[in-house]
Amino acid sequence: MEEKGKLRRREPITDTQLLMTITICIFVGMYALAILIWGGGFKKPQMLFDMLNDNAYLIIISCGLTIVMITGSIDISVGGVTALVAMVGVMILNGNLHLFDGIIAAWGLSESFRIVFALLMSLLIGLAFGFVQGYLIAHLEIQPFIITLAGMFFARGMITIISVDPQKGPQALMDILQKRIEMPWLGSPNKKGVIIPARMEIGVVIALVLVVLVYLLLRKTRLGRSFYAVGGNRQSALMLGINVRHSRFMAHLLCGLLSGIAGFVFMMHTGAGNATNATAAEMNAIASSIIGGTLLTGGVGNVIGTFFGVLTLSTIKSIVTTSGLRDPWWQSITTGAMLCFFILLQSVVLMRKNRGKK
Amino acid sequence: MKDGIVLTMRGICKRFPGVMALDRVDFTLRKGEIHALMGENGAGKSTLIKVLTGVYAKDAGEIHVDGVDEAISIRSPQEAQSYGISTVYQEISLCPNLTVAENMFIGRTEGKTVNWKAMEKRAGELLDSLGIPARPRQQLSSCSLAVQQMVAIARAVDTDCKVLILDEPTSSLDDKEVAMLFRLMRDLKERGVGIIFVTHFLEQVYEVSNRITVLRNGNLVGEFEVDKLPQVQLVAMMIGRELQNLSVIKKESGAASALREVRYEAKQLSSTESRPFDFYIGKGEVNGFTGLLGSGRSESVRAIFGADPVTGGEVTMDGKKIRVAKPLDAMKNGIAYLPEDRKRDGIIAELSVRDNIILALQVLRGMGHPISRAKAEEFADEYIEALGIKTASSDTPIGSLSGGNQQKVILARWLLTHPKYLILDEPTRGIDVGTKTEIQRLVLKLAEEGMSVTFISSEIEEMLRTCSRLIVMRDRNIVGQLTGDELTQSHVMHTIAGGGGDNE
Secondary structure (H helix, E strand, C coil), X not given: CHHHHHHCCCCCCCHHHHHHHHHHXXXXXXXXXXXXXXXXXXXXXXXHHHHHHHHXXXXXXXXXXXXXXXXCCCCCCHHHHHHHHHHHHHHHHXXXXXXHHHXXXXXXXXXXXXXXXHHHHHHHHHHHHHXXXXXXXXXXCCCHHHHHHHHHHHHHHHHHHHCCXXXXXXXXXXXXXXXXXXXXXXXXXXXXXXEEEEEXXXXXXXXXXXXXXXXXXXXXXXXXXXXXXXXXXXXXXXXXXXXXXXXXXXXXHHHHHHHHHHHHHHHHHHCEECCCCCCCHHHHHHHHHHHCCCCCCCCCCCHHHHHHHHHHHHHHHHHHHHCCCCCHHHHHHHHHHHHHHXXXXXXXXXXXXXXXXX | CCCCEEEEEEEEEEEECCEEEEEEXXXXXXXXXXEEEECCCCCCHHHHHHHHCCCCCCCEEEEEECCCCCCCCCCCHHHHHHCCEEEECCCCCCCCCCEHHHHHHCCCCCCCECCHHHHHHHHHHHHHHHCCCCCCCCEHHHCCHHHHHHHHHHHHHHCCCCEEEEECCCCCCCHHHHHHHHHHHHHHHHCCCEEEEECCCXXXXXXXXXXXXXXECCEEEEEEEHHHCCHHHHHHHHHCCCHHHCCCCCCCCCCHHHHCCEEEEEEXXXXXXXXCEEEEXXXXXXXXXXXXXXXXXXXXXXXXXXXXXEXXXXXXXXCEEECCCCHHHHHHCCXXXXXCCHHHHHCCCCCEHHHHHHHHHHHHHCCCCXXXXXXXXXXXXXXXXXXXXXXXXCCCEHHHCCHHHHHHHHHHHHHCCCCCEEEEECCCCCCCHHHHHHHHHHHHHHHXXXXXXXXXXXXXXXXXXXXCEEEEEECCEEEEEEEHHHCCHHHHHHHHHCHHHCCC
């Protein structure tokens, strides 16, 4: 890293690094500004942790979406898959799916094994979506947008079919899932002056671990680099000896798997199964990836940027709410405006950087 | 296999439906030589390269490479690479978003993980040893095209390559970049790499290569040492006439053209694709740009029409100063342009013949003034009749017509706008002989009626038959204007070949 600082002037940084840096700077700047202007809530570390708690699932989805976007593809089924997984998970916990009740009774397992089954089903459903969509997109070369649009409708439809009622997981199990990591050293006093420790959910830990794993995958592995090559120029990637089909397939498989995990984390956070779960999550994930410096055209992007993209998006929403504009449409309008601003900024920056080059 | 020979191809044949693309072609490449492969469009250069790299399967013939005893068969570019045959294409096939080092190593490393440090170190060494001005951690798109090409060459060289094929590597480079590339090529030559250099630029061939193989219409014309082959003879072989056999085809008065009133004049006109040039055409004159493929003849007329972004120059039409920045400006000033690539720039395959015909006129009238259906029918029928376009009806999609008839429809499209100045870029390419003469006759008739026509064709005879003045281009510069008695094959060839041919 010190080497990078030394060489910066001579060594032009890559588009990916540049866009990521911009995002991080903007996030830090925006948060600092929020602390200065509104103080109060933003000063408490818990504000940041609440953002992470609420958005852990979105961070995971966005990681998956960043992968497919780097390959120049798109997946809009992620929100639906997340919701479906969350619903199935809650139903397993509640004993609405008799298959699992049977297994538990037959093997004499304890009730908490329901959590294990819910997790396994999450991974399975996620992989299944990723596998089918990936196969159709990579091997049969069907438009990713169409396929995953179908996937989204399918997942949303399945939720309505299987769900009985809005569900709530049993308290005993939810207590395990919603255990929070308490950090008294980051606590802040409440109105009565008692120090309330900062709380972070387990889902956040999962999300952070996944961000690191995906970062390493994209940076250090041959598969990860092939995603960039395929997104940069598919024909060239082929000529350079890369298995383009395999790369595209794996990108969608990983994205499906991550949506599955995101569904589980979503269930841990809300503890509820509801047909309208994670509505528009795919759109928020796309927005976060773009804000984080991933280009829709492919070949450029980074999950660290995406992580800050999610935080930026949620900071914008917090700021809107804090400044007194409580009606939900204000959030949408500001998000839209910010997204526009980011895309404009990105293209201006890239254009200036690559000016004069053919 | 003899010593010092890295590649022999013997009796290579390749047939495509209706054409013999390669007919018993031989090719020999020696160790440490730069061997130019020359020929005009359709000569079979790229087919030969594609056979060698495994893109096409040959129908007959043998390929031997150094180090393998038997004749080899190459079925894919990967297989070619395993025999030490690497290709760097004109369109750079690297990923612009990756770093230089990654582009050199991606897709050919072992193991599941990437060792950035080792990769960048190795890339740095290779770049240094070849004298390529790029840094391993630089993003490829931040390099100039020439450097990108050199990175591609470095990648190819690093795969233990004995035969390096450079397919038109200089076509989008400027002089300085070409010099840089040549330095690298000479360096590789010293290391014993055999280089096949495919290009259209005569001067570059003479500057850098040792030997030339000339192809024409899928046949081998011969293999020559560069020093023993004067440029004019090379041109003659490529175009296909032995100098002694040249007959004078046209001896009409060209002096008249000098007296004509000037219709269009350009001073130091330049575009992103063409160098500044002066040009004029008189009323009722037919003139033409000639030169080898890639000499800049199409780029010049594209600049006149504003088809490429114009970067400078002054233009007058009938004595009035005009500004042509885009095709619509040209159209409004009465200039029409029939593009070289009919399929890409000309026809809209899904639309009917009628809609294709009225397209340019509709654009000129603007979207607020649609041409009525009845009027469109009338126009279409008029021109289908006048030009003898063979189509079932004016409703037929143009895509289903033959090439010659498609060309006539595009011609009709422009004639309908009653242009004062018509530019035809390769209007007769790939169409049957009958239609060719019809189009030539039409050109002369239009000129008689006062229209100015600029005509471009790869076939010199065709140009000599129709044009009263020829502008000759070589390596993107105008090198001569021929009129009157000078309009002979041999004169044209000498001018194309340039000074190199005059002193033998």
